Amino acid sequence: EIVMTQSPATLSVSPGERATLSCRASQSVSNNLAWYQQKPGQAPRLLIYGASTRATDISARFSGSGSGTEFTLTISSLQSEDFAVYYCQQYNNWPRTFGQGTEVEIK
Amino acid sequence: EVQLVESGGGLVQPGGSLRLSCAVSGFTFSNYEMNWVRQAPGKGLEWVSYISGSGSIIYYADSVKGRFTISRDNAGNSLYLEMNSLKPDDTAVYYCAREAVADRFDYWGQGTLVTVSS
Numbered sequence: 735e736i737v738m739t740q741s742p743a744t745l746s747v748s749p750g751e752r753a754t755l756s757c758r759a760s761q762s763v764s765n766n767l768a769w770y771q772q773k774p775g776q777a778p779r780l781l782i783y784g785a786s787t788r789a790t791d792i793s794a795r796f797s798g799s800g801s802g803t804e805f806t807l808t809i810s811s812l813q814s815e816d817f818a819v820y821y822c823q824q825y826n827n828w829p830r831t832f833g834q835g836t837e838v839e840i841k
Numbered sequence: 842e843v844q845l846v847e848s849g850g851g852l853v854q855p856g857g858s859l860r861l862s863c864a865v866s867g868f869t870f871s872n873y874e875m876n877w878v879r880q881a882p883g884k885g886l887e888w889v890s891y892i893s894g895s896g897s898i899i900y901y902a903d904s905v906k907g908r909f910t911i912s913r914d915n916a917g918n919s920l921y922l923e924m925n926s927l928k929p930d931d932t933a934v935y936y937c938a939r940e941a942v943a944d945r946f947d948y949w950g951q952g953t954l955v956t957v958s959s
Contacts, residue, residue, distance in 0.1 A: 768945040770886075777936055777952055778878075778886065783945035821886055825944055828900050830876070830888040 736760050736824050740833035746841040753809040755836045757822035762802045766826035769798055769807045772835075773818045781820075782807065812838070843867040843948045845937050850953030857927050857957070863920040863937030863950055871895070871915040874940040877922050879933035880952075889935070890922065905931075927957045 737760040765785040770778040782798035822833040849861040877889040890911040910923040938946035
């Protein structure tokens with residue numbers, strides 16, 4: 735099973751600042767990596783797939799990069815609606831596995 | 842508009858059974874692979890099970906293998922998860938999620954809560 739490790743667990747950021755979230759895979763997943771956003775009481779929402787492709791209707795504030803085992807999600811200028819938990823997920827191998835999440839909170 | 846609506850959750854005793862349903866609309870159901878993903882209270886996401894568009898390929902997480910059964914009714918646009926021998930550790934919100942071919946989970950339902958407790 736591929737283990738996905740996200741860091742940090744919590745990221746405190748002021749509105750308007752940049753946020754950088756990391757995700758590491760225990761073995762290569764090529765670019766088969768997605769990022770999801772989850773707000774309290776809501777289902778996850780797909781943000782990024784293929785490591786760097788924004789999903790439909792996702793703001794250009796969100797960008798993804800990386801391949802192999804190291805990946806990054808960047809939120810260029812945090813808006814109030816961006817404070818949430820973010821998960822990475824690999825879909826290169828079975829079982830599909832998620833990282834433990836990074837909570838982006840208001841500083 | 843793509844919609845996925847789960848139902849069937851509730852309170853069940855340890856060792857009991859429950860059947861979850863996911864009714865879908867807004868897309869050709871048989872063309873898409875589907876998954877169940879769960880989230881224990883205050884915890885992260887855990888993939889549970891996968892079924893191909895035809896239903897011929899199925900995978901399970903080790904934590905549910907032998908106890909849960911995924912199935913689908915393409916004519917009725919529904920996905921199911923039969924859960925037996927339930928344990929307290931199965932307590933979670935269960936989401937159904939559409940999968941683009943061997944790819945990301947692009948649409949999710951709102952989830953249904955399963956609580957296993959005596």
